[in-house]
Amino acid sequence: MSYIAPVKDMLFAIEHLARIDQIARMPGFEEAGLDTAAAVLQECARFNEGVLAPLNAEGDVRPSSWKDGAVTTTPGFKEAYRQFIEGGWQGVQHPAEFGGQDLPKTIGAACVEILNAANLSFALAPLLTDGAIEALLTAGSDELKAVYLEKLVSGQWTGTMNLTEPQAGSDLALVRTRAEPQGDGSYKVFGTKIFITYGEHDMAENIVHLVLARVPGAPEGVKGISLFVVPKFLVNADGGLGARNDVHCVSIEHKLGIKASPTAVLQYGDGTAASIADSAGPGAVGYLVGEENRGLEYMFIMMNAARYAVGMQGIAVAERAYQRAVAYARERVQSRPVDGSLAGSAPIIHHPDVRRMLMTMRALTEGCRAMATVAAAAYDTAHRHPDAQTRKDNQTFYEFLVPLVKGYSTEMSQEVTSLGVQVHGGMGFIEETGAAQHLRDARILTIYEGTTAIQANDLVGRKTMRDGGTVARALAGRIEQTEAQLRASGSAAALAMAARLASARAAYLEVVGYITALDARQHINAVFAGSVPYLMLAGNLVAGWQMARALLVAQERAGQEEDAAFMQAKITTAQFYAEHILTRAPALRDAIVHGGESACALALEAF
């Protein structure tokens, strides 16, 4: 099944929800108006629809494979990657100084969605490279930047993030990989890292690993972790590639999904490789990023970028699943419509439950896209707005939204891809149909770059408890304003939305009150048992709020003939979101506020 990038929907969100006109007034973004967005997205769509989307199923059938330390990617990936870097797609959001296009995240995020919808497994290579670039831009020395950034921004080299070890998944305090300083300012790295996405592959000539490790004498726990650059091939003074470094891929994982994306176990410093320069001895040569023991801080910068991107992956795979389900529902003929509107068997899109499933898929995807686009605009504003207070407010807003974009969008992608299978009936269970691949691919999204629970801990702890709920409540205040606009508009759809938004907002505020109550620390287990439901409630609400804003815009424009059908669809989808998705909010409130104790009450031995 072909994929068609929803460029019109994206541009609607970019224009009306993210207000690209305001972003284009900020220094450095003067060229990045709606016209640029449209041109970039159309070109991005053309490339991804044509080159990467057709390779998606192939990657599932012929995954990347490992032999003797080398990884061969799915047939076609290498050539597609060449075209990807030729098109300059790696550099979309990166500084012009290093060869990038320096476009706002508001536009770049849509490119990320298109890339991931076309081919989630492929897109992980650029996603990780983005993270490495981010870390080096933030904390790398001028020397490191000079050696690595241009090659990464062009995509000539790819990047990886090396956090996880067998005993250290979410808990980085347990990291054991060690880095020993050498006389020359470099380090030798020793240890095993697992779950390293594109940790080894054949698409680029070098791989730049960003690795968490401990230096001798470092403090215990997360305060003793440093960040290192460890290239697969050492880089000569002239920028050319030198000796093979002592980091090796000892295996790749056999996974439920994203099978084309190699998930590597990397061994640092086992010294067994014949290719090591004789004089070098064992140990992978690494270079400190920033200062010792501040690695976690830098890694969080990468992770925040990556978390947002994983949220986009959720939206992307949901969109792809939705398109596939719609195509099947138009084509598959079964049973007469219950309303008697057709005499014989009809395409299943005529059946109310299929409509409900497709609308659920559509509304969830659109709502999360709207939320993510607005978050991207906040990011851009936080980085480029001339006014310091505006920057600060937007940074705070963005940081509040990141766990929602990551957590809620990826959780919704489970629901959407599963509905995608269901729409197909028995054919959905047959692998050749393709619907099941999206479900399998999506299943990692609520796990990597921090599980939903990790996102929810962030939301409860750092983003809500720490400031006593100030930011959380301010958000509710903005939503209340939208409700007033909806009521003023007076249409049936707007009034339905206003009512559901108000009820979801009330539920949300009650939860914020519960989490930030003075006695919350007294029943902290109960509070954290509600963390994921709180994230789901907040994500639902914020996405619904953006659907409400879209509804208001669409109502104004529905009179303009050329876009009438498009705008009417926005209104209908928003109303569906209000009546079928926002309505879930009070149930979450009840579970959080009243169910915290029962969630933790069962005796351990009774499980």
Next chain:
Amino acid sequence: MSYIAPVKDMLFAIEHLARIDQIARMPGFEEAGLDTAAAVLQECARFNEGVLAPLNAEGDVRPSSWKDGAVTTTPGFKEAYRQFIEGGWQGVQHPAEFGGQDLPKTIGAACVEILNAANLSFALAPLLTDGAIEALLTAGSDELKAVYLEKLVSGQWTGTMNLTEPQAGSDLALVRTRAEPQGDGSYKVFGTKIFITYGEHDMAENIVHLVLARVPGAPEGVKGISLFVVPKFLVNADGGLGARNDVHCVSIEHKLGIKASPTAVLQYGDGTAASIADSAGPGAVGYLVGEENRGLEYMFIMMNAARYAVGMQGIAVAERAYQRAVAYARERVQSRPVDGSLAGSAPIIHHPDVRRMLMTMRALTEGCRAMATVAAAAYDTAHRHPDAQTRKDNQTFYEFLVPLVKGYSTEMSQEVTSLGVQVHGGMGFIEETGAAQHLRDARILTIYEGTTAIQANDLVGRKTMRDGGTVARALAGRIEQTEAQLRASGSAAALAMAARLASARAAYLEVVGYITALDARQHINAVFAGSVPYLMLAGNLVAGWQMARALLVAQERAGQEEDAAFMQAKITTAQFYAEHILTRAPALRDAIVHGGESACALALEAF
């Protein structure tokens, strides 16, 4: 990971919720009291834990394979099947007249759960044989019964159900397979059937296909469908096997899950098989079951049995996923508990969100098991109670519950198996861990034997609209009585349950009112758009009601020392169900009653 059958939980439901003592008073069930139940389940557990559970992962890694029309099952399956039939497990619920044990469904259903939890793919062979037995018992001539039933009840031969054709999935009106009468009372069957579970395999010496087909001149649509027995090998007068019949497996499917279970494409009457008796000519020899053109009616009998069994599959796979997740959560050490109860990193079962996930898995599984056990008791009572009115009432109650057992239990199995993956974090995405297999296996359950939407159509149309909601409302009345008992008991858990049950019941009654309103036919699409949410609400409510009954029993018995911990766990799990699962009900009501129009409002071309 090993599987331990939850025999104690099952016996609790059988004793206290299904009231096996009352069933054992009915004619023919005099031996089937609690002691028998305990003995049978313990033996069943021993066999399945030891023989079939260890083959479950093997079946996923080495699926059944097809070559030249023959299917080779997973290594070990053939021998395990031999042991299965030697143990007499196929005959548990079937008449003693044909060699069965004639046990009540109340006990047999628990055996079905254990078998499916041990090995879902394996269990499908007996499940389909059960269906074939049911059809022959109901509608088969004495001659057909004499030839086939004993062999099927012993498990020496297996059975299949042949409904689906490429153009006819849920819509049996589209069936095209034809059956031509021969002079001798037999028929020749021609056509292609797809999705035939265990349509070909090597575990039994013969396969008895039950096939829907049209006789010449039959009416169009579902009123022109007849049911035939078509054996793989013809049966000689002495009961021995004769010539190979002209039905052949042309391929098996490559599926998302239940990979060891061969899903066959069967070709009837292509006449190409060398093994056909020379004189026979093309066409698969078949024998009419019952009367011509009444096939759908008979098939519904099989399907109702099969639908209940698929509901048990949902409960079974959920239980297995739960056990695996608990084991991992006890063992995997990550991060300090948020309440500071342990100084260092702790097993993740100490983290509140992991507890919430495990409790959700546990409560959903236990709730659905309770509902299914009570449904089984209604079935037994409907068949064996001496009083005609009691039989009738129980039949009505059972028929109302079947779509809930099938629809709600299988939908909940999606949530539970997905949570099972989530509890494992990154390891959950690695196939060798085993958590992902349960998710993949479970994904067919909401589809086969009628999708959730088909169950929901049945619930809305035949079970609710047809009698104006009488049965649906009577059920609510019984729930109200349980609420009164809960309030009378006065404990905190009972009061919490009473409140949530009352609120869910009110939501349910509002929906029943909406569906049965006089003007419902005027907005029939909107009503049916709410069909699946209604099924989910009703299933949630009925399972919650049974959890409430369990809570009342457990409170009475919590004082008895030997069972205090077990009973306390029942109370805690019930309270969790009330506060985290029953709380979902009002959201469904809102979506159904207010969201019907928006579900169907989007213009077809706007998708």
